[in-house]
Amino acid sequence: MxxxxxxxxxxxxxxxxxxxxxxxxxxxxxxxxxxxxxxxVKGGLKGVVVGHVISCEKHPNADKLKVTKVDLGDGNPVQIVCGAPNVDAGQKVPVATIGTVLYTSEGEEFTIKKGKIRGEESFGMICAEDELGIGTSHDGIMVLDADLKAGTPVAEIFDIYxxxxxxxxxxxxxxxxxxxxxxxxxxxxxxxxxNPQSSPTEIITPSVSKFKVEKRTLKYDIQVEDAKLTPRYCGLTISGVEVKESPNWLKNKLKAIGITPKNNVVDATNYVLHELGQPLHAFDAAKIKGTKIYVKTAEENTPFVMLDGTEVKLTANDIVIADESKPLCIAGVIGGQNSGVSETTTDIFLESAYFNSISIRKTAKRLGVSTDASFRFERGIDPTITDYALKYAAILICEISGGEITSDLTEIYPKKVEDFSIFLNFDNVHKILGINIPHEAIKKILVSLDIKVNSITNQGLGLTIPAYRVDVQREIDVIEEILRVYGYNNIEIPSKINATVAHTKRTEDYKVQNIVADQLVSQGFYEIMANSLTAPQYNDLVATINKNETVQILNPLSSELSIMRQTLLFGGLESIAYNINRKNSDLKYFEFGNVYAKTLTGYEEYKRLALFATGNKYTANWTTPAQSVSFFDFKGIIEAIFQRLGILKYNTQTVEDEIFNESMAFVLGDREIVRFGTVKKSILKHFDIKQEVFYAEFNWKNILNVVSSKIKFTEITKYPVVKRDLSLLIDENVSFNDIYNTVKMVDKSTITDVSLFDVYQGDKLPKNKKSYAISVKLQDAEKTLTDNQIEKIMSKIQTALEKEYQANLR
The missing domain is CATH 3.30.56.10 (Phenylalanyl-tRNA Synthetase; Chain B, domain 1)
Incomplete structure (x- = not known):
């Protein structure tokens, strides 16, 4: 603003x-x-002075140029070559001296320099109106008043604002x-x-004492259908106006704050709006059918052409100002093309109103229209100045357009908007601010904010808050007002820091989150925070997302942010695509966030942890070649989280999911803790991602339910680990998870780990077969394993695999 x-x-x-x-x-x-x-005038005419043309001779080398001698008031006449047809000796003219910066009509600057024109030196420029920026004429140079003194700055002659x-x-x-x-x-x-002693204590407000009804020749009856939507409405007529260009003082005021002047009537309403904060609207009376103005809601699907020429369909929730046949204006938002003031307007109906802020906001957002009026109505204007602003605007319009007020001010105000009362407790002020502000100082601050002090006691103040302070509704709001005027910078920084130690369980949500976050960061992950609002077309990418559970935004900022997310996947993919497009393709992200759903019982939100990994594990260099993140790398990261949280007893399941090409889930009992895999190429294609992306989504509630608060420490055994490898020929539908579980069941106390280090499928193997190379680690915490014990366990493993999967040793 x-x-x-x-x-x-x-x-x-x-x-x-x-x-x-x-x-x-x-x-x-x-x-x-x-x-x-x-x-x-851009540049302020700095360097432009009054010059006296002493002589004017024809240029010896050009028919259309003249060589002049010009007195600039310093006793040293200068030579200036000029091409204007009207330059002549004896004239007083504006001269841009050497070094002066002037501006073209497009705003481009150029500097006046010493030069030669057809062999004759020139030490400045005699200027036309448009070259100075004070007019549009370029027929010739400006000729100034002959009584002006040479050397006088031209900025002193013209009214430069x-x-x-x-x-x-x-x-x-x-x-x-x-x-x-x-x-x-x-x-x-x-x-x-x-500075209480020398600062102004009064606001000088515009006077409306000149408001007077000259005659009563044009009157409109006003009918407000819903006082809740339009609590206050005022109107009057002005006749005999001459719509023309506004005076310079008004145009300069508006231009200074970025408002383009239009005509004197519209400019006057804009002036009052920005001066007092009250939007107004002027209607061409000749375009109003009948003698009645209706303030009502529109009929459903009523067509309406706005001032900018755009046609929209109104709804039954939109407030309009209408005559007997049609809407004239969308109340508080924008006027109609067929009712506004034009050069032919002679009589106007001028309105000033207080509309329901929520209704105006809904209409403006639905239509995608933002105006100076809607900006103010949406947030809440002062309901007490509706008539005052109308009188002030009427006086101003009459002064600059020659019109006269031709009706009484009609006001519809069935229920007055009252100021409201609050009691301020001094103890609460001290408790919240942490400082002792003298009671008298608090009173003076509140009075300076036009908050009335009705009563004073030892406990506090009884206050009346002006109706226009829609942001001051509670005692805490009053305390905030005191603090901001007292000065945030005046609050001393304490020399002592007080802190409290809270006793919380290790399994508190934020503690578990911090543990996981620290571990992920140590593994090279970056935390992201995506928008909870997302695009509805993303849900079309995954068939299993239930669209009936989608939470719709009633008043979305845009169609791309119109629903609440049901998965953290799409926000992360947006971030990955953004980085890949900027040549940053090795990425590891995590995000803690909520997902949202509409259920039979209401709206629900669930916390999730999402992991993303794509690109290379490490940056390639002369010792380490590039190596892409693999499924098992990603699985190891997830398992490390479980190990850090003490979640050790879980099962692995292969799952089908529309998000993934290949996916697995870790479950504990009937609770799924995490689901992860490789994101489908069809989804990645939508984001223009051409490299493999791994994604995991943890159910955080289930994590918190199974994480253990007990920490168990075990002594590192001094007995050695024995490693044995097996190469197995098995059916291609047998997964490593099946092999893992079968091997572990042979001897849970001794078999400490089973890992897969090679997979082979090819034409050298029988049809529908594959080869797995697994490594088994054996260790006894009490003694060193003997060869016989090792061979016995390995034999049991072989027998179990042959029995369960018809596996053959290669």
């Missing part, structure tokens, strides 16, 4: 540097993100500060806190 410093000074009698005012506003929470200078503009990053809760009046209120409070 752009705020003019000159405009602020209409409300406050202050003369402090703009930078100091900006710092005060920032400390108050109205962060000034930038300060820019505004000049009605200079201003300083603050770019304020307004937070959505500060609806009261959406105008120059609102910002001035805050600035006054801040300055009073900084």
């Amino acid at each position: 752009q705020i003019s410093y000159n405009w602020l000074k209409q409300f406050l009698k202050i003369d402090i540097p703009a930078e100091d005012a900006a710092e005060t506003l920032t400390n108050l929470g109205l962060e000034v993100e930038g300060i820019t200078a505004y000049e009605s 200079n201003d300083t503009v603050f770019e304020i990053g307004l937070t959505p809760n500060r609806a009261d500060a959406m105008s120059h009046w609102g910002v001035a209120r805050d600035l006054r409070a801040g300055l009073m806190q900084q």
